[in-house]
Amino acid sequence: xxxxxxxxxxxxxxxxxxxxxxxxxxxxxxxxxxxxxYRESIVPMQYVSANMMLSxxxxxxxxxxxxxxxxxxxxxxxxxxSCAVSRDYMHWxxxxxxxxxxxxxxINDLMNERYKKSIDVYVGTKKEAKKIxxxxxxxxxxxxx
Numbered sequence: 263x264x265x266x267x268x269x270x271x272x273x274x275x276x277x278x279x280x281x282x283x284x285x286x287x288x289x290x291x292x293x294x295x296x297x298x299x300y301r302e303s304i305v306p307m308q309y310v311s312a313n314m315m316l317s318x319x320x321x322x323x324x325x326x327x328x329x330x331x332x333x334x335x336x337x338x339x340x341x342x343x344s345c346a347v348s349r350d351y352m353h354w355x356x357x358x359x360x361x362x363x364x365x366x367x368x369i370n371d372l373m374n375e376r377y378k379k380s381i382d383v384y385v386g387t388k389k390e391a392k393k394i395x396x397x398x399x400x401x402x403x404x405x406x407x
Contacts, residue, residue, distance in 0.1 A: 315380040316361065316400040318391035319346065333371035344384040346371035351379075354404050362401040 321330040321339060333339050334346075335356060345367040347354060352372055360366050364383055373382050381402055385391050 311401065311403040312379070313399040314402045315377075316364075316394070316397040316402075317380065317382050318385045318394040319382045320385060320388055320391055322388065335370050337370050339371065339384045340368075341384060341386040343368050344370050346373045346382040346384070348373045348377040348380040349375055351381075351404075354407075357407040358405040360403040360405060366405070 319325045323330060331338060333344060337344075345359065345361070347359075347369050349372055351369075354369050355372065357369050358366055359369055359381070361381065361383065367383060371382075371384070373380055381400070383394065385394065
């Protein structure tokens with residue numbers, strides 16, 4: 263299977279299975295040895311789905327820490343692509359997530375410590391952030407790194 267087939271299968275599974283829990287898929291993965299040769303292997307890939315609180319943020323000084331041009335993994339945030347998760351999900355930092363109604367996003371930032379079971383999408387203006395507001399019980403699927 264090629265990468266497009268895997269992505270299509272993952273999206274279909276996301277639409278049909280939004281329960282909380284762990285789910286296993288098997289994918290072909292290139293495994294590199296020390297001399298950079300690779301072999302094809304079928305390995306399990308795990309993803310997690312959950313209901314989370316959704317909100318939005320910008321790079322305004324009052325919405326970020328002192329360094330508002332870099333994310334937690336020292337990248338520039340990208341409108342429509344970057345998102346932040348609460349620290350109880352920080353092990354997904356650097357991974358991809360599917361948010362129902364918002365599509366696939368890249369987790370490259372963390373929210374303030376006071377938030378739990380939450381996700382924050384990065385938008386360009388405060389007007390857009392206010393339009394999104396706070397939404398409870400949004401279906402989210404963590405797709406892996």
